[in-house]
């Protein structure tokens with residue numbers, strides 16, 4: 178039995194109890210996929226330090242099995258989004274409460290021809306064959322234990338299909354709300370995005386909590402981009418400070434496609450974003466950027482794996498974060514270049530600002546290169562604000578707390594500037610400013626006196 | 627009472643003694659020039675005056691309007707009216723010049739009991755000052771010094787001085803890196819700031835600058851102290867003879 182096996186059973190029991198009543202039950206491949214999820218999770222157990230991608234984030238908070246699979250979503254209203262501009266972004270809005278689509282809160286307006294946005298549950302019932310080529314195929318479950326657990330519970334989430342050459346002007350905005358059920362709720366949402374040849378769209382995700390209760394939100398997304406497709410993907414995780422938010426995103430990228438991802442994490446006790454991008458055809462452009470803000474005892478983890486499986490692809494990763502209090506950051510990133518992937522251009526960078534002596538970052542950027550004609554680099558920095566910059570601002574009469582604040586904001590806004598949708602960039606910047614006012618200003622003010 | 631009085635200043639950097647009993651008095655309305663060989667302590671003096679971390683004063687005092695600066699933090703000194711145009715201005719990506727200038731000017735105005743500018747009024751104020759120094763709107767919108775040429779950075783320093791209206795301005799090699807036209811623009815900017823209420827300390831290696839900004843006094847700094855003072859003729863003399871005489875003296 179693997180380590181951690183004692184922790185896995187409670188969740189597996191819940192999965193097997195639920196299995197016969199889950200949507201799509203009776204469809205052969207769906208039953209088989211769930212069983213595969215159950216078996217694989219059973220083999221791994223709750224990920225431990227020895228698992229390559231879980232070296233620095235420990236899930237003991239989940240160990241007791243105290244989270245219960247959420248039932249029908251509570252009839253809550255849509256909570257206020259962290260910032261109004263996000264709510265105002267003209268979008269097709271999809272609202273999930275505890276992983277279930279709430280039609281009454283969603284607003285899909287009129288979708289153009291060739292675009293489908295709906296619940297995975299409905300599709301599993303109506304046309305499961307459309308899901309078969311993708312579900313459990315993009316994500317490599319044998320290497321993603323928490324995605325395997327999610328698969329054991331496979332039941333609902335959001336599905337988007339954009340047909341070839343269709344470009345969706347307005348973004349799809351997925352608002353995912355965690356709400357306490359009877360007790361601490363476990364939610365296992367599964368999302369699927371399938372982009373046809375030359376299709377393009379923008380997907381925004383906002384993950385929030387309806388109340389202060391603890392939730393365990395284990396999100397898995399599978400994104401499939403055909404030749405020349407383009408997806409802008411901005412994710413904002415701001416769940417309640419008692420929640421555990423784990424997200425695993427797998428992206429299959431065909432020749433000439435573009436994936437542009439930005440992840441802003443500031444919520445949850447443990448917040449983790451793992452992105453695995455498979456660059457399967459030549460000429461793919463893949464950007465994975467993110468920022469994080471953490472304080473108290475928060476753990477925030479960004480783990481990436483970029484597989485250059487074809488020549489002439491480009492990948493860029495920049496993750497920047499601010500850690501205060503006793504917060505701990507994790508950046509684990511691997512760029513894997515196979516032997517035939519010549520002319521690969523791959524870069525990754527992790528930069529962390531440690532605002533308190535007890536804040537910590539584990540950064541492990543990694544290159545694994547088997548091709549000989551490549552341009553790759555990686556780097557990681559961690560530390561306090563730049564002394565020269567700080568003195569320059571002070572020497573102009575700017576108060577120390579303001580100066581520090583300006584430099585922190587500058588550090589983060591550079592990364593936010595890369596977000597292609599202006600309203601989203603503005604909104605994330607607002608959030609950063611608010612977070613800094615709430616968490617940083619007073620303390621550094623005091624420290625400077 | 628002198629505007630700025632430096633008394634018997636001794637200072638170390640990283641434990642290394644750099645300033646060895648420097649005395650200097652600057653009165654309002656005066657422009658003093660300091661010349662001296664590389665490494666003699668000119669920039670160190672400018673950092674000690676502005677209170678930079680790591681520059682430790684081991685003896686002496688600095689009086690500004692008769693009040694010691696030693697107990698004041700760098701930002702307090704700046705708000706009191708001490709300004710340094712850096713020899714090497716710092717690049718700050720992510721902060722625009724406009725925001726930087728407005729934050730600084732408003733901090734100083736509030737300290738003086740004046741109303742802070744609202745953003746719209748400040749744009750007008752900054753543009754006015756910028757025009758005189760050939761600083762374009764585009765430069766004002768860009769991040770602080772980021773990607774600016776050496777000469778552009780120096781013009782931005784003078785713009786900051788013009789916007790902040792300090793009582794004593796220290797210009798550390800503001801002429802280096804300037805082309806002939808930019809030198810005139812900068813010198814005009816500095817001369818426009820000469821007033822009965824303000825003193826200036828101009829650090830330079832070149833007599834040329836002093837043709838444009840004519841100093842009342844010229845000092846030679848060598849081995850961490852003022853070894854000779856005179857009027858502008860001293861600068862011409864140094865241009866001919868160099869510093870050999872002073873370095874020998876010290877050796």
Ligand SMILES: Nc1ncnc2c1ncn2[C@@H]1O[C@H](COP(=O)(O)OP(=O)(O)OP(=O)(O)O)[C@@H](O)[C@H]1O
Nearest residue numbers: 639640642644662663664665666667668669670671
């Ligand atoms: N951090 C430091 N540690 C040790 N020595 C230092 C440090 N900073 C400056 N110094 C030394 O102090 C001396 C004076 O330096 P300073 O920069 O003040 O000279 P300067 O007169 O401005 O020279 P320049 O004309 O080249 O600008 C130099 O010898 C320099 O190497």
Ligand SMILES: [Mg+2]
Nearest residue numbers: 668669670713
């Ligand atoms: Mg110098």
